[in-house]
Amino acid sequence: MLIDRLAFTGLRNLEALDLTPSPGINLVVGPNGSGKTSLLEGLHILGMGRSFRTRQLKHVISHEAPEMTLFARLAGETPMPIGIRRSREAAELEMRMGGERVPRLAQLIEALPLQLVNPDAFRLLEGTPAGRREFLDWGVFHVKHGFYDAWRRAKRALKHRNALLRHDRIDANSMAAWEQELAQWGERIDALRLEWMAHFVPVFEETLSRLIELPALSLRYSRGWDKQRSLLDVLEQGRMTDRQMGFTQNGPQRADLRIRLGRRPAIEVLSRGQQKLVVSALKLAQGRLLERMTGRSCLYLVDDLPAELDAKHRRVFCRLLESMRCQAFITSVEHDALVGPWESHMPVAMFHVKQSPAGTGQLVPQAQIDFMTE
Ligand SMILES: Nc1ncnc2c1ncn2[C@@H]1O[C@H](COP(=O)(O)OP(=O)(O)OP(=O)(O)O)[C@@H](O)[C@H]1O
Ligand SMILES: [Mg+2]
Known part of the structure; x- marks a missing residue:
């Protein structure tokens, strides 16, 4: 299981995004309140049908938007698009896989196994x-x-x-x-x-x-x-x-x-x-x-990786995750805390979340960085 395209609209403070994540480690860096956790929340809703922050999905829909749409394409011989839509009015989630409506959340959960560490x-x-x-x-x-x-x-x-x-x-x-x-x-x-x-x-x-x-x-x-x-x-x-x-x-x-x-x-x-x-x-x-x-393989969402961990344990955590060759999205407010601990040959991509004066967050991909040579 690997996401090779991600497109979200109407998710908390995040501006509409459409990105190509790395099949390995995706580092997401930005200041407090910029939208890092919201990105992970969107992925969590896609894979689990619920947020890890609120029981009521309507709170996740951007104040400015009538609805939220979350889309991911799962890579494979036949790529599988999966999507979720939740409007402010409708109490139900609309779930789709491969263009078809799916009645059961279990199908979505099965398609996108994920674990959250926050x-x-x-x-x-x-x-x-x-x-x-x-x-x-x-x-x-x-x-x-x-x-x-x-x-x-x-x-x-x-x-x-x-x-x-x-x-x-x-x-x-x-x-x-x-x-x-x-x-x-x-x-x-x-x-x-x-x-x-x-x-x-x-x-x-x-x-x-x-x-x-x-x-x-x-x-x-x-x-x-x-x-x-x-x-x-x-x-x-x-x-x-x-x-x-x-x-x-x-x-x-x-x-x-x-x-x-x-x-x-x-x-x-x-x-x-x-x-x-x-x-x-x-x-x-x-x-x-x-x-x-x-x-x-399982998708890992790691929010605020450095929290509670010293440099040594941060490193062992990252190396273990890396050895599993899973796709992961990892956030931090600090750029340096995320750059150091990688060693092997996993592709690593970095995204910055830029905050506008109005408070919206924009995900900006950075050039692919070769951490191994640093
Ligand atoms: N429904 C909503 N519509 C618009 N903005 C919202 C909504 N819900 C929350 N916000 C705002 O979205 C912003 C993003 O919050 P988020 O928790 O994703 O930030 P973060 O980058 O993880 O910050 P931190 O580093 O402090 O954990 C916050 O400023 C919050 O006030
Ligand atoms: Mg956060």
Whole structure:
């Protein structure tokens, strides 16, 4: 997966842009408020259907524009154009691939696997299990056939069971049917997540060791219900307490990844920089495993690369990313922080984001720079 053309309009403060990114590293430099994060946000929306800054996409549309259009061409034997349009009025996203409307976001996500490393990334360690589940499921979705179907079916069954729990009188037959369905697909999701974890953990450990020495750091999957019991049994036995709570307390929707240093949660022990490196290792390991298992590469969006990292760790991060031969967009306010750390023969392109007095940002490609000879 490689983007060889990018065209955005109506995205935050950015002026309409149409550019040819490097198939390797794309460095994006500009002052505060110029639009660097907005560029990554546009790419994130293209690949994930949502922003990492706001739940409401209408806030991403430029104040001056009636709509936002995001377009990328994926290189390949048959290039694949993908696009998203969101107008201020319509609540829905219009998604297109190869000129056709696509009804499901999953198709877009599958076409453009991407990972984001930004200054909020530590939330993966600190925040709710939902973020870690999303991280886990991203990996399973991209490498395990049948996961999306199982996930959709379980989600539907869970919705029905939760609705029934809130009824005054529960129809026993309906409840039993939805519990069977949830149990069947929940067990399947668990099996796929477990298989994926068995592949992921060694790749993660190796990736982490290349970034930082933290041998006591461990990653453990918790499936969301009692290890010793079947999900069906847990659902049936838990019906009364679930009724009191008003929702299903056990199941694949409660899975988590436990990230510990020794016996303590990693977040309680690690420094900010160490947290960023652990999260970076998690995210880089996703791309490495994806490549290993499917031969497909992952797009990396790295916002404010220098934040929290000293020069040494900046360098190891960049070299690891470079060794993966992925396409990446990396931002910084400081030009020098991005120029130093590259060593190999990846093509590197530099873009400056120029800010106009009115506050709009214009992406200006710089001449291709041969960092290797500097
Ligand atoms: N809907 C919008 N329409 C127009 N401008 C917007 C909109 N939303 C935000 N902005 C402005 O867009 C600008 C770009 O913000 P962005 O976060 O992309 O900058 P940045 O280059 O990443 O800055 P920093 O270096 O501080 O992280 C900001 O000045 C912001 O006020
Ligand atoms: Mg920013």
